[in-house]
Each structure stands twice: as C-alpha cells, then as structure tokens.
Amino acid sequence: MKIVVLTKGLKPKHRELIEKTSEKAGAEVCFAESENAFPSGFEDPDIIYGFGIETARTSKNLKWLCVPSAGVDYLMKPGSFANEDCILTNSAGAYGVSIAEHIIAVTLMMMRCLTEFHSETLQKTWGQPRAQKSLKDCRITVLGTGDIGSCFAKRAAAFEPESITGINRSGTCSEPAFDKVVKIGELENILPHTDLLVMSLPSTSETENILSRRRIGLLPEGAYIVNVGRGTAIDEDALADALDSGRIAGAALDVFRTEPLHFDSRLWNTKNLLITPHVAGNLTLDHTTDRNVEMFCEDLLNYAGGLKMKHVVDRKRGY
C-alpha cells in the first residue's frame, strides 16, 4: 500500500505523525511537491492525501483520495475519478475554529466601522466616532450548521445575542448554542427577522443562488451578511445593488463566484463590502493543520483495519 502526501504547509511534527501512522497501517509513504513529481516507486499510489485531482482523473489504481479542503465541489463533475470506486474523504471539521474566528472578526469590523477607522489611520487621520452596532441583542441566522456554523454559534452565544437560529436540511443540530434549528424550507420566514446572516454552505445544486435577489430583499434594512461557504450561494450582483443602495448595512465575503476576483469586478467598488481573498480557513493556522493531519491519520487506521471511515464524502449529496 503506497501513499503520496501532497498537502502543503506541514511541519516536522505533522510529517512524523503521518510516517508513524503509515507504519502502523503497514503502508509506505512519501511526500511530494506536486503531481508531476511523484518519487520513484510511488508513480501509481493507492492513496493520496492532498489535491491529487489529476491523478484521480487518470489513475485506475487510486483507491482513496483525501483532500485537505472541506468543500469538494471541484471533484463533483462526471469523469473526476478514473476509478469509480475510489473513496473520497474531505477535511470538514478542521476549519471550524479558524472560520468561526474569521466570521466574528469581520462581523465586528463591519458593525464597529473598523475598516473605516483603519483606512483613516493609513492616512494618519484621527477619525471621529461613528454609530456602531453590536452582537448584543442581535438576531443571528446561520445558514448551514456543520462544523463551521456550530463553532461560530458557540462563540457568538457569548456575545449575548437576542437569538441564534440555525437552518439546515434536517431541522436538527447537536450544538446547544443554537436557540433553535429549522429546516431549509423555513428560510424565507426567518430572513425578515435576521440582523446578521452567516452563510457556511457547501456548493451543491441545492445551494446554488440560495441567497437570490428576492431573498436579499426579504432581509430587514440594516442587516449584515457574511459568506464563508462558496460564492455560488449568492447573487453577487443583487447583493452589490443592495449594498450600494444602503439597504443592507454591510457584507463580508471570503468566497466568490470567480476567484481570484477579477480586477474589473464591480465588487471592489461596492459600498460597505469587506472582501477577503478566501483566507478564512486555509492551512495557515496551526490548529487547522493539526486537525487536518489528525483526521487523515485517523481514517488511515480505519482504512487499513477495514473499519468504517469517518470523513467519507457522499458524492450524490456533494458533501
């Protein structure tokens, strides 16, 4: 059993853990820089931990691909796997802490006008006080209650919001920080009572354009929107209109329909739009990498032992 690790940003302790676990699993492991540079003897691996997209598309021998991302939309196209039985696991569960901190940070930056103060500071200007908003007494709606939405809800609860409502397919969630969790069919009833809408959804056919122009119109005046899932979930043009008109008080987008964002995108000039370049949950936070590697190693032992793997993606659902 041969494993190629392509994941970037690993520290010595991560490599050691992978090596030890591989030995336990009776597998040989190597670390490669890219899919074009597999070391000798590892040209046709059984397992890849990393973005082995091209190998998955061409190798009939690949039995398991573990990607270090939570979203796997880029592997859902027909023909993505030469071996139709290839197992796909993702790393959902590693990003909650990092992305939850991002959501809290950008929300408070918007509510407290901190981007404006920062812009003024760059000009050596001592700004004047501005009207601020608060998470206290805020009605928060979280669209998508997985690891990310739950980690966020847990942190947000400490800020004494009026309510935290989760929305998902089942209408249930084990995270106690949610005051209530409702089914996705309730979305349009909840939006008019939402001061802060947090979106942490995978990209699937069901989530495509889920925040449509009409639904943006259902949010109350002065609402805030944060999207950390996938850019396809929002009608970007409608959002830009709502922001430019001032009806929506602010939005923070970390994900976009096209990434990197085009130089001539109107979003760069949209009022009260906080843009970050898809950095809420990459592997630049120690904890994120730790969890990512732990999750792969856990499932490597499960795989070797013929046990049920924990992070398998349901390719029909797309997450």
Added chain:
Amino acid sequence: MKIVVLTKGLKPKHRELIEKTSEKAGAEVCFAESENAFPSGFEDPDIIYGFGIETARTSKNLKWLCVPSAGVDYLMKPGSFANEDCILTNSAGAYGVSIAEHIIAVTLMMMRCLTEFHSETLQKTWGQPRAQKSLKDCRITVLGTGDIGSCFAKRAAAFEPESITGINRSGTCSEPAFDKVVKIGELENILPHTDLLVMSLPSTSETENILSRRRIGLLPEGAYIVNVGRGTAIDEDALADALDSGRIAGAALDVFRTEPLHFDSRLWNTKNLLITPHVAGNLTLDHTTDRNVEMFCEDLLNYAGGLKMKHVVDRKRGY
C-alpha cells in the same frame, strides 16, 4: 433641586426616562447643549449629568456631578471641585459590552492579518494567505478585571483559550470566566507566560507606566498587546521599539498619552500597530447609551431618597 443634562447622543426614549425619573425624584430637569448655555432658571444647578467640568470647578452649589465616562482622571487634579463635598459618580459598567467587542475584534484583526488584507483590498489586490494565530490555546492575561475586563473574559472564554488570567489589586474577581485572578504584585511572573495582554486600567498614580520598557521585554516573542484603558499605562516609545523590531507581533491601541495622536507621532508609522481613535467605548452603541442613562437614573432615585449611591468615585483611589 435642579438638574442640567449635558450628555450627548441621547434619543427621545432616554430623555423621557430622565424626565420621568426627575419627576419621581422631585427635581426639575433641563437639557443643555453646553456649559455656556444653561437655560434660564438653571444657571446654578444642584446636579449635572454630563461633562460639567467648568461648572464643577467654579460652582459652590453643585452637589453631584455624574459624568458619562468610566475614567475620571481628568477630575483628579486639586481644584477640580469648588464644592469639596460635591459627589462624583462615573459610568463604569456602561462600557463593558462595547469595549469587550472592540478587544475581540482588534485581537482577531491582528492575529488573522485582516488589516493587511484590507489594505490590499483597497488596492484591488487579491492577497496571498498569511500565517495566522488564534485565540484557541492562547494564554490571555487581563490587566484590570472591572466591567470591561470581565465582559471581555466572558466572551474570550468561548474561543477555547488555554487560560485567562486576571490581574487586579485584590487578587479576586466574581467573573467565572477567569481561570485564575492574581494580585498586581504577580504581574512580572505572569508576563513571560502571556500570548495576549489586554489592558483595561484606569489612569491613576499606580497604573502610570505600568507596562514599562522592562516589562514589555518580559513578554514572550510573538505576544500581542491591546490597550483600551488609558494611554498613560504604557511606555509608548518602548512599545514602538518592540513592534518595529518584530519581537512583539502586534499591538492595538485605542488610547494614547496625547489624544488626538499628533500628526508627527512615530506611532503612525510603527509596524504592526493598529490605531483606533478612542472609539472602543463611546456612546455610539445603543446599548452603551441605554446603560449610561439607566445608571444615572438609578442613582438619581438613590440620591433623592437619601440612599447609598451605586456609582460614587473614590477620589483617593481615582476610580
């Protein structure tokens, strides 16, 4: 009994509450724009709610001054009160929610490099990932465990830090979010084990320069500092040196020895220094003004009824 209200930013609901409470207290009340424009009949009031600094200095009739700030250092000079028996109350307790949100926001902005991403966005530049830090597993030290420090600790605890240590004069605090609270004499033992130092101290002779050059040197490499108390607590030049050298990873200052910050201050150009213009806790957040007015009205009834007032400043301690 005549009351003049000078406090800015009151909404109709706040004025109504003050009027109703004054009636209950058997007092006449008026609202004035400044100390130079007291309405006829209110030229020499018994009570001022607002920054009645000049009146306090000159009026022997003023019996109670309630200032809408938490800090009262500007009233501690000899000669500040013509009537030596004038009661001074402050509004400590109104700012905790607002300032705690500020501390969380600027801490995460620094740890997650959000000011750098924002600067790039202003240039329409799609930035590259940067190494991030996290509140998770962070060793937090809170210097000053009053309303502000406690509100912060409560919120910070939800981010799964390694520890939250409070430091104050007594070594005790009722807020359960602190893992431990130690006396100020322990400061130098705690600093070497601090990843994030939050300072929320009043300006007194004891807190002057409490974070000296030597003590900044006791913090571990890569530590962060947030100051929301008073600028006098920090050796600003030593902090700038530590930031420019890269030994301290970042600092967020909302208060300074001189405000507004001089145009030619070196702090404007100091590396990894996030400057905000003393806006963490002003009355621009609805909740802050609500609490501020409630606290004055509460003590107005106490004063009128001859009961113990809740927010009296000990002029010897200075807070």
